[in-house]
Amino acid sequence: MTKKWWQNAVVYQVYPRSYQDSNGDGIGDLAGLTQRLPYIKRLGADVIWLNPIYKSPDKDNGYDISDYQSIQSAYGTMADFDHLLDSAHQQGLKLLMDLVVNHTSDQHDWFQQSRQSKDNPYADYYIWRDPVDGHEPNNWGSYFSGSAWTFEPKRNQYYLHLFAPGQPDLNWENPQVRQEVWNLMRFWLDKGVDGFRMDVINLISKPAGLPDAPQAPGAAYGDSQPIVSDGPKLNDYLREMNDEVLSHYDVMTVGEMPGSTPKDAITYTGLNANELNMVFQFEHVGLSPNPDARLGKWNAVPVKLTELKDSLSRWQTALDGKGWNSLYWNNHDQPRAVSRFGNDTPEFRERSAKMLATTLHMMQGTPYVYEGEELGMTNVHYTQLDQYEDLESLNAYHELVDDQHIVDQPTMLKYLSHISRDNARTPMHWDDTTNAGFTTGQPWFALNPNYPTINAADQLDQDDSVFNYYRRLIALRHSSDLIVLGSYEELDPKDDQVFAYKRHYQEQTLLVMSNFTDQTVTRDYGQAEASERLIGNYADDQGTTLRPYETKVYVFK
Structure with a gap:
């Protein structure tokens, strides 16, 4: 390669x-x-x-x-x-x-032109559809909650937005x-x-x-x-x-x-x-x-x-x-x-x-x-x-708690605390x-x-x-074709405590062992035969012992 x-x-x-x-x-x-x-x-x-x-x-x-x-x-x-x-x-x-x-954005000049009529130069830059029985063209939901369609009276049509109404989808067919x-x-x-x-x-x-999308019962x-x-x-x-x-x-x-x-x-x-x-x-x-x-x-x-x-x-x-x-x-x-x-x-x-x-x-x-x-x-x-602050998080809260009453306030706040995009944006x-x-x-x-x-x-x-x-870690990658290009071999896929795998390239093998728990565990993947321990997050190496959240990497030559 x-x-x-x-x-x-x-x-x-x-x-x-x-x-x-x-x-x-x-x-x-x-x-x-x-x-x-x-x-x-x-x-x-x-x-x-x-x-x-x-x-x-x-x-x-x-x-x-x-x-x-x-x-x-x-x-x-x-x-x-x-x-x-x-x-x-x-x-x-x-x-x-x-x-x-x-x-x-719906503020982009292309969309501002497109929404005016069905016969302007930008009319087909976006995805427009006629109402079906007075409603949205299909049942698609937005990634940000609610319908993926918004009605535009000037065209008497709906436009598609897989995300917020202010984010109309472009028509790539054009x-x-x-x-x-x-x-x-x-x-x-x-x-x-x-x-x-x-x-x-x-x-x-x-x-x-x-076509319509799969719809969960009650959704x-x-x-x-x-x-x-x-x-x-x-x-x-x-x-x-x-x-x-x-x-x-x-x-x-x-x-x-x-x-x-x-x-x-x-x-x-x-x-x-x-x-x-x-x-x-x-x-x-x-x-x-x-x-x-x-x-x-x-x-x-x-x-x-x-x-x-x-x-x-x-x-x-x-x-x-x-x-x-x-x-x-x-x-x-x-x-x-x-x-x-x-x-x-x-x-x-x-x-x-x-x-x-x-x-x-x-x-x-x-x-x-x-x-x-x-x-x-x-x-x-x-x-x-x-x-x-995140639009996705706020929309989901209002839809699931206030509108549909699927989940209560404390539970939804716990979900947001765990997985909201705002956690990364501070x-x-x-x-x-x-x-x-x-x-x-x-x-x-x-x-x-x-x-x-x-x-x-x-x-x-x-x-x-x-x-x-x-x-x-970054310096190791820059210096090793084994890390960059080596093939991958998973070890013990059913192990629910340790993530271990090997990498192979030419005549070298890399062994990676990571303890994902706060417990001390023992695993033997033949690391005693390794040429060296390349890196680890504990100062010393206790061989087959993996302390809480311990990770270590060995090279075999």
């Missing part, structure tokens, strides 16, 4: 609104990120994935774009962006932009729409950006006839995901995107693909597929849904280790030599990893954060580190609804001063109150900190 630069890379995700404020308005911005580039470089990351910074009404924190070629004023100016990009490149860092083209997308992609690539993370890109091809709307994911023309659109745009640049692409399977992913990321480099799949972060299908993902039950192992191992095995994995525990849409998959109590937070990092970074694929993950930042554990912890060094003003969103004990300043020069452990 010829190794591509993005296979050897580690990506650091920045949610700009919460990263660093430079002007005291309480909102993170591009100038603030530029100031923090040396921190990202020190961590060892190669690529920055920047969440949307385009002009937007901010109904969904930037994922509702009203102008793809303008910078949201709260983040700065195009000159600020150009300076950020130049500064990143000078430090050897690449920059990945967020491409959001399943939908636009070749003019595709040309608009290719043009905006070229605009950023010609500036020198190094690729795109593509938001819900597997939803852009809708099924013919827009107000159907579950649209199995209907809209991986549509019939998706491969065609991605190949056209590659032919028209991506193949003309040396860039990295990752497609966010809810509902995609390993088989699907191979068709998109196949090493000779000429579509995308890798996908973000949701299987492992979608584990432990509520047994009541009406509640979907809203639950507070920990993920079973055997199910987690099965999911990650299946993707590792299926894509080996055929496609390429992205590796992640959390991002701006997921709760904090150490709170969901580890143990965020003071006793075990650092140990389990390092354990999770090791388990993931030793796999085949490109690792993604979400801002603050490298510090072991935790869920914020809110207890009141008015503490939340501002970055830089130090223990007021507002954690994030801003001199009033932060746009309340900080996690534990920032005095979990912050970057406290960890940078502390050799055994979570931050410096991540540095060592």
Whole structure:
């Protein structure tokens, strides 16, 4: 296999609104990120994935774009962006932009024109349908609760929005729409950006006839995901995107693909597929849904280790030599990893954060580190609804508690505390001063109150900190083809305490052992015969003994 630069890379995700404020308005911005580039470089990351910074009404924190070629004023100016990009490149860092083209904002000029009539130049830029018996065209539910359709009186039609009503879906069947997308992609690539993370890109091809979705008993709307994911023309659109745009640049692409399977992913990321480099799949972060299908993902039950192992191992095995994995525990849409998959109590937070990092970074694929993950930042554990900001969380609460009375208030608040997207969106912890060094003003969103004990300043020069452990993991990946390219072998899939696997490359073998419990256990995978212990989160090595949340990696030569 010829190794591509993005296979050897580690990506650091920045949610700009919460990263660093430079002007005291309480909102993170591009100038603030530029100031923090040396921190990202020190961590060892190669690529920055920047969440949307385009002009937007901010109904969904930037994922509702009203102008793809303008910078949201709260983040700065195009000159600020150009300076950020130049500064990143000078430090050897690449920059990945967020491409959001399943939908636009309803404030985008295309939609403002499209909604006026059925016979204007933009009339077919979006997905419009006539009412059926005075109601929505089908039973599709929005990912953000409620109907996926909103009525527009000027056209006497409904428009489709798989997310918020302010996020109308583009009509990719229209070749003019595709040309608009290719043009905006070229605009950023010609500036020198190094690729795109593509938001819900597997939803852009809708099924013919827009059939009804499966609907759980008692649910107000159907579950649209199995209907809209991986549509019939998706491969065609991605190949056209590659032919028209991506193949003309040396860039990295990752497609966010809810509902995609390993088989699907191979068709998109196949090493000779000429579509995308890798996908973000949701299987492992979608584990432990509520047994009541009406509640979907809203639950507070920990993920079973055997199910987690099965999911990650299946993707590792299926894509080996055929496609390429992205590796992640959390991002701006997921709760904090150490709170969901580890143990965020003071006793075990650092140990389990390092354990999770090791388990993931030793796999085949490109690792993604979400801002603050490298510090072991935790869920914020809110207890009141008015503490939340996230549209998805608020909509779900009102629908399930206030409107449908499916769940009571305390239970839903517990679910939000466990899995709401807001857990990842609190501002970055830089130090223990007021507002954690994030801003001199009033932060746009309340900080996690534990920032005095979990912050970057406290960890940078502390050799055994979570931050410096991540540095060592990243350095190992940069120096080892075994870690980057080795094939994957799962060990003991039914073990509900330890996640163990091997990697094989040429004449070398890597053994990874991670204890996901607060108990001391014993496991013997022949580690006594290893050439060396490569890394571990305890200073000493007790052989077959695995202490609480202990992880260790061995090399056999």
